[in-house]
Amino acid sequence: MLGTEVTVHVNRGSADALEVATESLEIRESVTLLLQGHTSPAHVHCRLAGDLEYVATIDQANYYVEPDGVTAVPIGVDADAIEQPVEGRLEILTGYGSESVSIDVTVVPGTPDIDVDESLSEPARSEPDPTALDSAVDRLAAVGLDPATLAVLALGLVAVGIAALTAATVGGPIATVGVAIVVVGFAVALFLLVR
Structure with a gap:
């Protein structure tokens, strides 16, 4: 009672x-x-x-x-x-x-006190929509490439692009050999990451 x-x-x-x-x-x-x-x-x-x-x-x-x-x-x-x-x-x-x-x-034991703070009155925040870069990284990760491999791939492409522009600007056989060294180094790095 x-x-x-x-x-x-x-x-x-x-x-x-x-x-x-x-x-x-x-x-x-x-x-x-x-x-x-x-x-x-x-x-x-x-x-x-x-x-x-x-x-x-x-x-x-x-x-x-x-x-x-x-x-x-x-x-x-x-x-x-x-x-x-x-x-x-x-x-x-x-x-x-x-x-x-x-x-x-x-x-009999009373009901336990429940602490309610002001954060419960605020609406829950939803996750922002993924950007195009996030979507591309997720698709490549689904193929089997992790973000570190993708970063090395991007930096390698930038290095090859800079080497090609420099060779086109300077010209001559030595610039062409420099571009070849950068391309071979990039290929070796990519091979070691993917295997």
């Missing part, structure tokens, strides 16, 4: 009589004990017994209950501090202990 209020009738029908509305209670939050006065005033003592006293508190133990009045007794419960149910009793006494009732109380 989950609830936040429990009523105990005091002096209903006879002096020093106690009647409880429920004999057991399952809670995960603070509860209020309502002492409902009837024919005559009374002094009522409330206490926690068993393991309940480790997870619950009562502000004070003794209460004066007016006839036809209601006295609220707040019982604080710290269910967040436990990982498994805790059992105990709430004992209510009157007539200097001559009359008593008890309520079996089970405190």
Whole structure:
């Protein structure tokens, strides 16, 4: 039974009589004990017994209950501090202990706190569309060429292009031999990467 209020009738029908509305209670939050006065005033003592006293508190133990009045007794419960149910009793006494009732109380663990930061209020960012270069690299990688091989291939083509432009500008047999050396070096590097 989950609830936040429990009523105990005091002096209903006879002096020093106690009647409880429920004999057991399952809670995960603070509860209020309502002492409902009837024919005559009374002094009522409330206490926690068993393991309940480790997870619950009562502000004070003794209460004066007016006839036809209601006295609220707040019982604080710290269910967040436990990982498994805790059992105990709430004992209510009157007539200097001559009359008593008890309520079996089970405190169940509370729901864990979930930290929510401001990033949850922002829309999720999608990945940007791939560029033409990214698409070309992905297609070549699917063929079996990794990005390092592609980088060497690009640098080799740039080196051959620069050598050819230099040979065309300078002219002569020595420039042609230089271009041939660059082309052979590029071919050897490409062969070693691909095999």
